[in-house]
Amino acid sequence: MATKAALREQILTQLNKMDQATYEKRSQVIAEQLFQEKMWQNATTIGITIARFPEIATQAIIKQAWQDGKVVSIPETDNKTKSMQFRVYEDGDELCKKALGLYEPLESAAVVPKTKVDLLIVPGVLFRTDGYRIGFGAGFYDRYLDGYQGATISLCYPEQITTTFKPEPHDLPVQKLVIENNLK
Template sequence: MTAKATLREQILTELQKMDRATYEQRSRAIAEQLFQEEIWKKATTIGITIARFPEIATRAIIERAWQDGKTVAIPETNNKSKAMKFRVYKESDELCKKALGLYEPLESAVVVQKNDLDLLIVPGVLFRTDGYRIGFGAGFYDRYLMDYQGATISLCYREQITADFMPEPHDLPVQKLVIENNLK
């Protein structure tokens, strides 16, 4: 197992010990921090995943985006090509459950061009304070970020911050971290 895989497994194991009430409360608090960010306020089209426990819950963020009149786009992944694209997600849209239990848009949903995404909320498992991250291991976001020109932000629990890994040449940092309780 690689060092990244070991770190990923350790933090996910730790986070999975969180009870549901604590998880929901902590996720709400981080979402409220996000809503105060200028990068959030200015964005009109947001790329975001449908999170799974123990990832920071994204449902309230998506609902707030809709309330604020923002366009929400969620990723559709292709496991064979390892490519990812974002499709518009509206309140009434159905989702399909894909590999790894991820919920993704139907193929009938409108594709959002990469340069039309103002803000991409990039998921991750571990983060350095300079924005480098360890993702979930498939590399979808690393490939997507290579030529993405919009703003990038990641949401993280305080225990997801570490200095225990070195970025690899293909890794790209996010521009901003929203760390639980505004820790830096």
């Protein structure tokens, strides 16, 4: 069985071949599917990343959340402690680019307690249909999910679904996968 690192590299190489127009179209299809989910409709505060290619684009999702009157929060990571917290992100807020190349909120943005995030949209590279995932390798979400009580969803392309990895004891599954063109 291939290592998580090898599987991660393999799928990212495949996804990175996608052209921009295809990427935008596929991300929009997945976003529209997300908006049909009860977890989305019932949430008042969401946790979501500012995605980077080839992750499912999140800007349209964030804009829809604002239009729906939801509080949007994005993660702030601490590489020293390997921890993460979410901070409020409002239209027009300035972001800073961190060590991992992710755009994160400024420290002046209000912290959103873990108990206040209704829906966490959890990024990942590979997924099993039972919700277990291989992330990007830093472990921030694995640590954050420990003790998190809200709803969890991951967005993915069909080619990100696999059965070729076994979850580790610290891995926690997401409750729902929103798979492109799969309205289960």
